[in-house]
Amino acid sequence: MPEWYLYGRYYKRFGYMSAKGITDMLYLPNLVFNHFLKDDCLLVAYGGKIVEEKPEEKYRLDRYTGFDEMIWGNEIITILCGARKYSGYDIRPYIEQVRQKKEWLQKAHPSEFGKDVWDCDVDLLFVESLECPECKRSLRVMRATDTADGGCDVVSHCVWCLRDWQWHCDVQGWQSGFERYFHG
Ligand SMILES: [Zn+2]
Numbered sequence: 083m084p085e086w087y088l089y090g091r092y093y094k095r096f097g098y099m100s101a102k103g104i105t106d107m108l109y110l111p112n113l114v115f116n117h118f119l120k121d122d123c124l125l126v127a128y129g130g131k132i133v134e135e136k137p138e139e140k141y142r143l144d145r146y147t148g149f150d151e152m153i154w155g156n157e158i159i160t161i162l163c164g165a166r167k168y169s170g171y172d173i174r175p176y177i178e179q180v181r182q183k184k185e186w187l188q189k190a191h192p193s194e195f196g197k198d199v200w201d202c203d204v205d206l207l208f209v210e211s212l213e214c215p216e217c218k219r220s221l222r223v224m225r226a227t228d229t230a231d232g233g234c235d236v237v238s239h240c241v242w243c244l245r246d247w248q249w250h251c252d253v254q255g256w257q258s259g260f261e262r263y264f265h266g
Pocket residue numbers: 214215216217218240241242243244245
């Protein structure tokens with residue numbers, strides 16, 4: 083399967099979804115329940131635009147036409163990163179919306195998501211990880227420093243062999259220059 087088919091849980095089943103040829107996306111955060119992304123939805127169109135045709139409809143999903151897929155939960159991050167990489171999409175406005183969702187959650191549900199009990203680095207959520215070449219397991223991204231080209235320099239850690247790795251990630255999310263990282 084081509085690499086732009088991204089693995090995840092879609093429509094409550096594990097499978098693949100294409101991140102190529104995406105022409106429009108609409109993020110619909112749920113501002114009722116105490117979940118970060120679980121009840122949020124991302125509408126995706128592979129051709130044309132998503133239109134709010136019936137704003138009076140009670141259920142928000144009934145208001146829109148022009149979308150082909152609905153993405154829920156953590157796969158929203160997967161598909162947004164894929165759209166950046168394989169569809170050349172500028173996802174910065176979506177990252178900003180996810181950041182606003184996080185801030186809403188912290189204010190609306192302080193006992194579970196207040197700043198002293200929960201935190202999440204939204205920018206790091208959108209830094210795709212790579213595999214440790216020794217352990218073949220996903221590295222934990224520790225840090226991403228913005229660079230002049232609009233991308234970032236990433237430092238990551240392997241919790242299995244405790245080695246650190248670094249690479250550069252360009253503005254579309256393509257990685258290069260993978261190598262060992264030594265502190266200091
Ligand atoms: Zn390792």
